[in-house]
Amino acid sequence: MSNLNIALSLTLKHPSVQSVIDIAKDVINNNNVLDTELLYNLAKRRLKLPRKGLLSIIQLLINKKVLVEGSKYTRDEVLNNKYRFKLYRFLTSNLGAHFSTIRKQIITDSIGNLGSSGQLIWHLEMLIKFNYIKKIKIKNYTVFLPYEIDDEIGLIYFILLDEIYLKIIQLLIRNEKLKRSDVHKLVNEKRETIYYRINNLIEFNVIKLSGDKNSLVLNTRKKDDIISIIKTLSQNKPQIKKLNFSSE
Amino acid sequence: MTLNWTPEVIVAFIVAISGFVLTIITYIKPKTKKITSLNYIRLAILVFSIFIFIDGLSILYISKLLSIISGFILIPFTLSLVIGVTYIIKENFYSPGFVIVIGLSILFIYLGFQPNAVILQEQGGYIRLPWIGLFGNIGMILSAIGGVYIFYWGIKTLKNAPFLIKKEAYLFFLGIFVATVVSMIFYVLYLIDPFYILVSNFALFIGLLIITLSVMIEPKLLYILPFTVYRIVVKDREGYPLFDHDWSKSEISENIFTGFINAIQLMSEEIMNIGGLLDIQLKDGILILHESENITVGLITSKSSKLLKSSLTNFTRDFENIFEKSLKEGNKDMREYESADELIEKYFSNFPSRIISHKRKPLLLTERLLKLPLTLDTDLKTIIKDEKELNFIKSEIFRTPENTAAGFISLYKELKEELDDAENESEKS
Numbered sequence: 001m002s003n004l005n006i007a008l009s010l011t012l013k014h015p016s017v018q019s020v021i022d023i024a025k026d027v028i029n030n031n032n033v034l035d036t037e038l039l040y041n042l043a044k045r046r047l048k049l050p051r052k053g054l055l056s057i058i059q060l061l062i063n064k065k066v067l068v069e070g071s072k073y074t075r076d077e078v079l080n081n082k083y084r085f086k087l088y089r090f091l092t093s094n095l096g097a098h099f100s101t102i103r104k105q106i107i108t109d110s111i112g113n114l115g116s117s118g119q120l121i122w123h124l125e126m127l128i129k130f131n132y133i134k135k136i137k138i139k140n141y142t143v144f145l146p147y148e149i150d151d152e153i154g155l156i157y158f159i160l161l162d163e164i165y166l167k168i169i170q171l172l173i174r175n176e177k178l179k180r181s182d183v184h185k186l187v188n189e190k191r192e193t194i195y196y197r198i199n200n201l202i203e204f205n206v207i208k209l210s211g212d213k214n215s216l217v218l219n220t221r222k223k224d225d226i227i228s229i230i231k232t233l234s235q236n237k238p239q240i241k242k243l244n245f246s247s248e
Numbered sequence: 249m250t251l252n253w254t255p256e257v258i259v260a261f262i263v264a265i266s267g268f269v270l271t272i273i274t275y276i277k278p279k280t281k282k283i284t285s286l287n288y289i290r291l292a293i294l295v296f297s298i299f300i301f302i303d304g305l306s307i308l309y310i311s312k313l314l315s316i317i318s319g320f321i322l323i324p325f326t327l328s329l330v331i332g333v334t335y336i337i338k339e340n341f342y343s344p345g346f347v348i349v350i351g352l353s354i355l356f357i358y359l360g361f362q363p364n365a366v367i368l369q370e371q372g373g374y375i376r377l378p379w380i381g382l383f384g385n386i387g388m389i390l391s392a393i394g395g396v397y398i399f400y401w402g403i404k405t406l407k408n409a410p411f412l413i414k415k416e417a418y419l420f421f422l423g424i425f426v427a428t429v430v431s432m433i434f435y436v437l438y439l440i441d442p443f444y445i446l447v448s449n450f451a452l453f454i455g456l457l458i459i460t461l462s463v464m465i466e467p468k469l470l471y472i473l474p475f476t477v478y479r480i481v482v483k484d485r486e487g488y489p490l491f492d493h494d495w496s497k498s499e500i501s502e503n504i505f506t507g508f509i510n511a512i513q514l515m516s517e518e519i520m521n522i523g524g525l526l527d528i529q530l531k532d533g534i535l536i537l538h539e540s541e542n543i544t545v546g547l548i549t550s551k552s553s554k555l556l557k558s559s560l561t562n563f564t565r566d567f568e569n570i571f572e573k574s575l576k577e578g579n580k581d582m583r584e585y586e587s588a589d590e591l592i593e594k595y596f597s598n599f600p601s602r603i604i605s606h607k608r609k610p611l612l613l614t615e616r617l618l619k620l621p622l623t624l625d626t627d628l629k630t631i632i633k634d635e636k637e638l639n640f641i642k643s644e645i646f647r648t649p650e651n652t653a654a655g656f657i658s659l660y661k662e663l664k665e666e667l668d669d670a671e672n673e674s675e676k677s
Contacts, residue, residue: 034610035610036411036604036609055412059412059601065614067612069497069609069612070647071610071647072648072649073644099667100669103667116634117663118633118637119632119641121660122656126648141666
């Protein structure tokens with residue numbers, strides 16, 4: 001009968017219920033895995049409640065969804081979230097994508113409203129934490145790449161998504177050696193824009209200065225990769241547009 | 249008249265008294281009395297007690313007539329047991345066991361009226377009245393069928409017992425094992441040496457005692473029916489949830505469940521009369537809906553049953569009565585209806601909760617109860633304005649490795665400039 005009375009009067013505000021919640025908090029805050037058996041044993045030892053009463057409390061906590069079944073994430077479970085899965089798939093099929101592109105593509109719904117950037121960043125952080133992706137900083141852009149992709153390849157993908165970089169590199173593939181001024185003439189963009197990018201490409205070790213220091217050549221070590229990536233990009237037809245660099 | 253007091257008579261009376269006590273307990277303890285299957289089981293225990301009592305009387309008075317009458321009482325015992333167990337399983341009377349018992353019973357009655365169905369015999373210095381010949385054999389078969397059904401009931405109960413009452417279920421099964429298997433073994437040995445009938449009856453007594461004890465500790469044992477009740481939800485006429493209770497995890501998705509309730513509410517006037525019940529067969533269970541003046545109550549179970557429907561109807565009626573004022577005022581605060589837990593206890597107490605599926609299943613505290621460090625909490629609230637998103641992220645934080653939240657804040661700060669640029673760009677466009 002006493003058990004029945006406990007069952008009838010149990011609410012979340014009941015002192016015994018609160019004490020069991022506190023024990024559960026302790027376990028979780030100490031980074032231990034909480035389960036019914038552990039909670040039961042700890043509560044029984046500390047609170048000295050009868051078995052049935054204690055089980056009724058644990059049952060109430062589960063019923064009122066104060067305690068929910070679940071554990072710390074494993075790497076496999078991280079992609080169970082639809083949003084994260086979509087994000088990861090986007091990053092694997094759009095190599096070289098930077099934050100703004102991701103934001104636009106991922107959180108734009110059918111009526112064109114942007115969702116929360118905070119949420120997107122949370123999922124990016126989760127993917128980073130569980131080694132699904134990594135981030136590289138390229139000038140003022142943050143590029144997110146699948147974990148297994150080499151940084152240099154990621155960088156090439158990123159620069160080839162900019163139409164001016166692409167034009168410069170295509171010129172250097174076709175002509176092997178070109179002067180800065182010739183590149184400027186052939187690309188037909190503002191001088192400072194072209195020169196800024198040429199300097200970046202030198203900094204990225206994608207192009208080099210030739211022996212006479214006046215001409216530009218593609219880094220032969222990277223040439224094959226670049227040609228292959230251009231081919232891939234031309235097949236996939238990604239959106240190639242002009243990037244805005246803060247120091248341009 | 250000299251009474252023939254023998255150890256067998258004494259043991260028979262003790263077993264009979266235990267049986268009567270168990271019958272009373274199975275009636276008093278559970279809160280829901282009108283459960284057909286349990287009524288049959290209770291009847292079987294009562295009839296068995298009468299059988300063993302009259303059997304004892306027949307030896308006490310050395311009466312062949314009483315011995316044959318006790319034999320005939322085996323028929324209602326076996327029948328009610330077979331029906332009770334079958335009813336527990338499929339809410340129906342018919343089973344192969346039922347047909348066999350009926351056939352054997354006709355033969356048994358016929359044989360009971362034949363001369364020499366029972367004889368007077370002196371065994372171990374005591375006068376006994378054993379059933380002999382075919383009458384004795386069929387009597388033994390009927391007892392064995394009863395034993396098999398009780399044993400099956402015990403296994404079924406143990407198998408279906410949820411974690412919360414598993415310990416009591418083992419005790420219950422032990423009692424059934426002693427009262428059937430152990431008792432039957434000695435009953436067979438009795439054919440070799442009449443002394444074993446005493447041991448058999450004693451085992452029966454011990455078994456009944458253990459069963460009685462376990463039922464007293466946990467009356468839900470009698471109601472571990474082979475269907476699972478998953479969930480009950482009460483919604484008002486506008487579709488707002490007022491009360492929610494889970495017994496078990498259901499495969500039926502929240503969307504399907506809510507969708508059906510909402511659809512039924514829209515169509516209710518056309519397809520249901522007020523006060524009507526509706527069963528909807530879903531892939532992973534049955535949704536029983538009950539519509540009343542102010543509320544719609546949905547119950548998800550693994551299969552439909554008369555018992556569940558009547559429990560649901562009574563629950564709905566009482567809910568309407570108890571919360572009439574709040575319902576009329578249109579109060580949608582679920583806390584107002586929390587005391588409906590008492591109605592769950594009143595009408596559904598016989599359905600054991602399976603909400604704790606396994607004692608080792610990892611658990612987490614919901615985000616609303618776990619406190620994040622103040623600075624982290626403030627930072628999160630600054631970044632995530634939407635409460636739903638914030639709660640989601642908080643719930644994830646507790647499932648992630650240490651420093652994930654700090655990593656998120658630092659990544660956010662790192663991306664802030666790009667974010668501002670992107671926002672400016674989208675504003676311009």
